Amino acid sequence: MTSKKELIALQFPFFEDDYEANLHTLITSIKKASTGSILVAPELCLTNFSFDQLEKASIFGQQALNKLLPLSLEKTIVFTMTENINGQYFNNAKILHDGKLIYTQSKAKLFKLGDEDKYFTEGNIKNIKIVEINGLKYAILICFEVRFIELWERIKGADIILIPALWGKIRKEHFESITQSLAIINQAFVIASDSANENMASSSGIITPFGQTYRDDNSDYIAYKADLNEIKKMRRYLDIGIS
Secondary structure, three states: OOOEEEEEEEEEOOOOOOOOOHHHHHHHHHHHHHOOEEEOOOOOOOOOOHHHHHHHHHHHHHHHHHHHHHHHHHOOOEEEEEEEEEOEEEEEEEEEEEEEEEEEOOOOOOOHHOHHHHOOOOOOOHHHOOEOOOEEEEEEEEOHHHHHHHHHOOOOOOOOOEOOOOOOOHHHHHHHEEEEEEEHHHEEEEEEEEOOOOEEEOOEEEEOOOOOOOOOOOOEEEEEEEEEEEOOOOHHHOOOOOO
């Protein structure tokens, strides 16, 4: 495993009335990414919430997944999609890597202020865990989940924390503070990807284990060439029991 990785946070607008355009934007960004890169897209970037057409969103998500899998050859792609499982709808995060679906995780903490709990089924907190790919430990927290300390405990020890989000503009400072804190407390890289829709925070970016932040609200593609050795260096420099 090379110690250098391009980490990419996407930040683009997407809408409920044009699924194909959303997918096209995502595919264009993936093709732009370099070999070996790790790319995170905003939460539900294929369909937005689409509460009034969840079945349509679910069907499109499966179709999109089939198109995205070949694009993950020599890349790691992370996004969330609406998924119908036995008649219940979940907001499911996916990790695609080397042409395969590596991992699925359902959003366990739904945002009640946005009525998510009225349409989606909560995932099981016990299924939030670290997944290892080629020697790197990954963990996912989906948007609102970053606020819960109990979930921070579940991902302790992750090298790279992946955060697909649809985070509102009025809580922009919260998103920036929390994602930076996640990196500092976990001594890990954080890739935070939020929507650029008008009412969303943007604030996407990369945060290093030391807490340095690289954000750009004016860009739809935020890339940072990371030296993964920084993780071990930080954990040795300030030993707080993370290995």
